[in-house]
Amino acid sequence: MAAEKKLAGYICTGCGIGERLNVEQMRTIATREGKLGACKTHPMLCGAEGVQMIRDDIAAGEATHVMIGACSRRSKMEAFSFPDAAMSRANLREGVLWLRPDTEEQKETTQEMADDYIRMACAEVRFMTVPSASGEQELNKTLLVVGGGVTGMTAALEAARAGYPVHLVAEENHLGGVWTDLYKRVPFRAAAADVVGSKDIDLPQPEDPGVDALAERIRANERITVHLNARITRTSGAPGRFSADISTESGGTVTENVGAIVQASDFKPYDASNLPEFAYGKSPDVVTNFELERLAKDANGGPIRRPSDGKEVTSVAFIQCAGQRSDKPGHLPYCSGFCCTESIKQAMYFREQNGADATVLFDDLRTPGAAGEDFYRSGQQAQVTFSKGKASEVVSENGTLKVHFKDLILNEDTAMDCDLVVLATGQVPNTGPDPYAQLAVEEAETEEEKDAARRKLENAPPSILNLDYRQGTDLPQLKHGFVDSHFICFPYETRRTGIYAAGPCRRPMDMKQAMEDAVGAALKAIQSAENAGRGAAVHPRVGDLSYPQFRKEGCTQCKRCTVECPFGAINEDEQRYPLFNESRCRRCGTCMGACPVRVISFENYSIDTVGQQIKNVDMPDEFSEKPRILALACENDAYPALDMAAQAAQMGDGIELTPFARVIPVRCLGSVSLSWITDALNTGYDGIVLMGCRRDDDYQCHFVRGSAMAAERLSKVGDTLQQMQLETERVAVYEVAITDIQRAPQLINDMAATIEKVGMNPFKM
Amino acid sequence: MGDLNQAMIEKYRTNFLKEVEANVEEGEWVKMCMQCGVCSGSCPLGKFWDHPPQELFMMIRAGKRDEVLSSDSMWMCTSCYNCVVRCPRELPITHIMHGLAHYAKRLGLVPESQPTAAFAQMFWDNLMQKGRVNELKLGLKLYFMNGFGDGIKVALKHQKIGMGMLKTGRMSPMEAFGGHAVKDLKGFQSMIKKAQELEDQRIAEHGA
Numbered sequence: 001m002a003a004e005k006k007l008a009g010y011i012c013t014g015c016g017i018g019e020r021l022n023v024e025q026m027r028t029i030a031t032r033e034g035k036l037g038a039c040k041t042h043p044m045l046c047g048a049e050g051v052q053m054i055r056d057d058i059a060a061g062e063a064t065h066v067m068i069g070a071c072s073r074r075s076k077m078e079a080f081s082f083p084d085a086a087m088s089r090a091n092l093r094e095g096v097l098w099l100r101p102d103t104e105e106q107k108e109t110t111q112e113m114a115d116d117y118i119r120m121a122c123a124e125v126r127f128m129t130v131p132s133a134s135g136e137q138e139l140n141k142t143l144l145v146v147g148g149g150v151t152g153m154t155a156a157l158e159a160a161r162a163g164y165p166v167h168l169v170a171e172e173n174h175l176g177g178v179w180t181d182l183y184k185r186v187p188f189r190a191a192a193a194d195v196v197g198s199k200d201i202d203l204p205q206p207e208d209p210g211v212d213a214l215a216e217r218i219r220a221n222e223r224i225t226v227h228l229n230a231r232i233t234r235t236s237g238a239p240g241r242f243s244a245d246i247s248t249e250s251g252g253t254v255t256e257n258v259g260a261i262v263q264a265s266d267f268k269p270y271d272a273s274n275l276p277e278f279a280y281g282k283s284p285d286v287v288t289n290f291e292l293e294r295l296a297k298d299a300n301g302g303p304i305r306r307p308s309d310g311k312e313v314t315s316v317a318f319i320q321c322a323g324q325r326s327d328k329p330g331h332l333p334y335c336s337g338f339c340c341t342e343s344i345k346q347a348m349y350f351r352e353q354n355g356a357d358a359t360v361l362f363d364d365l366r367t368p369g370a371a372g373e374d375f376y377r378s379g380q381q382a383q384v385t386f387s388k389g390k391a392s393e394v395v396s397e398n399g400t401l402k403v404h405f406k407d408l409i410l411n412e413d414t415a416m417d418c419d420l421v422v423l424a425t426g427q428v429p430n431t432g433p434d435p436y437a438q439l440a441v442e443e444a445e446t447e448e449e450k451d452a453a454r455r456k457l458e459n460a461p462p463s464i465l466n467l468d469y470r471q472g473t474d475l476p477q478l479k480h481g482f483v484d485s486h487f488i489c490f491p492y493e494t495r496r497t498g499i500y501a502a503g504p505c506r507r508p509m510d511m512k513q514a515m516e517d518a519v520g521a522a523l524k525a526i527q528s529a530e531n532a533g534r535g536a537a538v539h540p541r542v543g544d545l546s547y548p549q550f551r552k553e554g555c556t557q558c559k560r561c562t563v564e565c566p567f568g569a570i571n572e573d574e575q576r577y578p579l580f581n582e583s584r585c586r587r588c589g590t591c592m593g594a595c596p597v598r599v600i601s602f603e604n605y606s607i608d609t610v611g612q613q614i615k616n617v618d619m620p621d622e623f624s625e626k627p628r629i630l631a632l633a634c635e636n637d638a639y640p641a642l643d644m645a646a647q648a649a650q651m652g653d654g655i656e657l658t659p660f661a662r663v664i665p666v667r668c669l670g671s672v673s674l675s676w677i678t679d680a681l682n683t684g685y686d687g688i689v690l691m692g693c694r695r696d697d698d699y700q701c702h703f704v705r706g707s708a709m710a711a712e713r714l715s716k717v718g719d720t721l722q723q724m725q726l727e728t729e730r731v732a733v734y735e736v737a738i739t740d741i742q743r744a745p746q747l748i749n750d751m752a753a754t755i756e757k758v759g760m761n762p763f764k765m
Numbered sequence: 766m767g768d769l770n771q772a773m774i775e776k777y778r779t780n781f782l783k784e785v786e787a788n789v790e791e792g793e794w795v796k797m798c799m800q801c802g803v804c805s806g807s808c809p810l811g812k813f814w815d816h817p818p819q820e821l822f823m824m825i826r827a828g829k830r831d832e833v834l835s836s837d838s839m840w841m842c843t844s845c846y847n848c849v850v851r852c853p854r855e856l857p858i859t860h861i862m863h864g865l866a867h868y869a870k871r872l873g874l875v876p877e878s879q880p881t882a883a884f885a886q887m888f889w890d891n892l893m894q895k896g897r898v899n900e901l902k903l904g905l906k907l908y909f910m911n912g913f914g915d916g917i918k919v920a921l922k923h924q925k926i927g928m929g930m931l932k933t934g935r936m937s938p939m940e941a942f943g944g945h946a947v948k949d950l951k952g953f954q955s956m957i958k959k960a961q962e963l964e965d966q967r968i969a970e971h972g973a
Contacts, residue, residue: 200797315779377797380796380798380799381796383796385782385796386799386800386826388823409819409820410824410827410829
């Protein structure tokens with residue numbers, strides 16, 4: 001840092017801060033103890049005048065590092081945004097005022113809390129530098145879409161429509177993917193609302209699949225380059241500067257540079273030869289829902305004929321959940337979510353084109369999508385018979401098929417004859433090998449688990465992206481081979497930055513949902529390419545310019561950072577030192593938390609920025625009856641939950657936080673360094689509460705694995721405590737959701753109660 | 766009417782749902798049932814039914830013709846309309862129950878000594894004689910439905926009400942001997958006859 005550090009503080013006296021707290025005392029603390037060059041106050045700092053005051057000081061070179069004592073860092077973010085300065089914020093409003101009762105006897109401890117937050121914010125900003133992009137960034141607006149199905153085509157079209165050139169890579173020799181043979185599709189719209197007379201007028205009907213039209217639009221679009229019969233044989237680089245080798249079957253390879261990637265590899269139809277009980281493979285008249293589309297397409301509006309002898313079908317049975325929602329080996333344990341509406345549609349083919357009896361044997365009929373229930377009514381209106389029944393066996397005898405099933409409404413075992421049986425089979429994700437399969441073999445605890453992991457590794461499908469990342473060739477998976485992506489909060493984000501998953505490769509879905517998914521993923525890819533061009537982070541720390549740097553001389557090449565980074569952002573160079581890819585980085589700091597020698601840091605977030613906050617509190621002695629509780633709260637869920645608790649308290653909700661708590665937001669619990677814990681205990685904190693997001697399969701961690709990593713590391717913190725001859729209850733780790741408004745402050749209050757029981761920390765300085 | 770039953774069996778063969786749709790009042794609604802079971806849960810007499818409405822609808826779709834039409838269940842409906850009010854698909858369930866009962870009666874499939882059916886027949890026969898209901902005769906017939914001894918017992922039990930009605934002129938003992946008719950009995954009878962003809966014609970066209 002060439003320029004001289006100028007530290008300046010600004011304390012707001014609005015929102016009751018001036019009335020309830022001794023602002024003069026805080027100013028003195030900021031300049032004397034906090035070592036700020038100056039500290040100003042303002043009655044409404046977030047107003048135009050207050051903000052201008054800070055801007056003027058920055059512009060005049062009076063302030064390069066700004067400490068703001070006002071509301072939570074999550075409030076007034078637009079007002080307090082100074083890209084040219086380093087900034088820390090003391091949370092006086094939500095963190096102190098609103099969570100503390102306004103009474104005379106509480107005044108002293110509340111003031112102490114505020115004073116400490118000023119000390120902490122001053123210490124934090126002293127150890128920050130102004131974040132700036134690495135200078136390695138590039139803007140490349142071209143996108144790569146992998147998969148020539150409906151999902152891929154939609155993603156390509158949407159990106160092109162927004163002005164971004166696209167390379168569309170399809171494995172097949174045509175566009176359309178798994179839906180190429182589709183005769184008609186499940187309608188995309190619900191029935192018109194408020195139809196006078198009856199709800200059952202004008203119900204949605206099967207409609208043109210629109211796949212050919214989509215392919216036609218692709219061909220006509222000059223921004224889209226289509227690569228047919230092609231696979232990606234190598235992908236390297238990072239967002240903004242990916243390089244992809246596209247190899248065609250004929251042996252030619254072209255290398256394209258792209259800014260971001262959408263993986264829309266869709267699904268593979270389930271292999272029905274796993275279903276011998278339904279005579280699949282034994283009788284040609286037992287077909288899957290995918291094969292039926294071909295038969296319907298061949299019939300082209302006329303009567304559908306059965307494959308064995310070309311006889312027009314007079315009765316057909318649909319067996320729902322065939323090989324799905326079942327724990328049997330070879331079956332899919334999940335619901336594919338599209339087969340119910342698909343069967344209704346296909347049953348309607350038979351009602352209309354053959355006048356045949358069509359029976360749908362279902363266990364739970366579910367009709368997601370816009371047409372949903374209306375489409376079910378449409379099927380009922382067409383006199384499709386819906387029987388709640390579980391099929392057990394299909395027997396072929398003398399040219400007819402007998403379906404044995406248990407009628408679940410009438411509770412009896414029965415059978416029906418038909419000409420054709422359609423198995424409603426599911427979607428198997430078309431994804432590459434699990435990049436952590438090898439790790440799973442190594443980490444398996446029992447022989448059984450090891451065998452299963454090994455089988456998975458040996459039967460891995462071919463790679464789709466062929467990433468040359470240290471952490472494997474493809475996108476990490478969550479369950480059943482689907483690409484990991486949080487299905488509610490951040491659906492298209494994967495654990496590989498700049499690569500977005502769309503459609504059935506991330507969860508089973510129907511065509512309409514896949515198309516909506518494609519739009520979302522295309523837009524995320526565009527954002528990623530643009531952010532990479534600026535050197536800024538993507539979700540969830542969108543726009544963050546800081547990136548991890550490390551002190552090479554201190555590094556012991558332990559590789560923990562490269563292994564634990566949830567996003568595969570860290571490769572290794574020839575000398576086996578970590579090689580950070582700042583545009584692949586999401587800025588969670590999991591590497592920082594992992595590093596045992598503490599050499600990794602961000603400009604505005606480091607071992608010191610937090611460590612110094614921990615140290616710079618006023619620590620009362622053992623006999624003061626004023627314990628100190630350190631709370632490290634994840635800024636994504638736990639810290640907002642505390643802010644919202646403060647808002648609720650402000651509205652008279654009765655929520656309180658113990659005045660002995662000192663809360664520090666962390667980027668992710670994964671970024672917590674164990675040195676902070678030992679330092680805090682050595683400094684004299686009596687209790688430590690760590691609050692991260694929910695982890696494991698139903699995780700809510702915005703960095704996917706951060707919270708889980710932290711839990712693993714902190715599971716050993718009990719040993720540290722025992723070595724220090726301290727009670728293990730002094731450190732508690734919790735999973736906190738953003739909705740835990742009552743619970744989040746309560747967890748800290750509980751720690752205060754625990755301290756009352758076990759007594760004060762004897763290591764007070 | 767056994768012939769009609771045979772004719773219907775042959776006509777619809779596999780598709781009882783179609784038969785119901787064509788022949789049962791409001792029968793075209795049966796296919797729209799989504800088997801939620803709210804009707805069965807709402808029926809105040811549901812526990813006395815062999816097959817509550819949801820199950821009847823399922824049986825119709827499963828082609829259980831005999832079991833449905835010779836069932837006692839739809840005769841149990843007291844027309845409280847609870848099910849109609851609650852059905853999320855807005856099916857006229859009460860009407861369908863009566864429609865089914867009526868169709869079963871037409872085909873001669875009513876279970877023997879079904880009390881609701883027996884009373885309905887009694888009421889109809891009574892009405893047809895004079896064009897109006899003879900309450901004394903209907904009442905007495907009802908009392909003695911299960912034999913002489915039982916009839917006496919029931920009559921004695923209701924003695925007080927009967928005496929009261931006599932005293933206030935609400936019931937005349939003379940009605941036991943023939944009883945009075947509507948003004949134009951001939952006209953009434955030819956009206957019923959015509960209605961029967963129209964109904965038979967309709968059945969000939971749509972039904973059998």
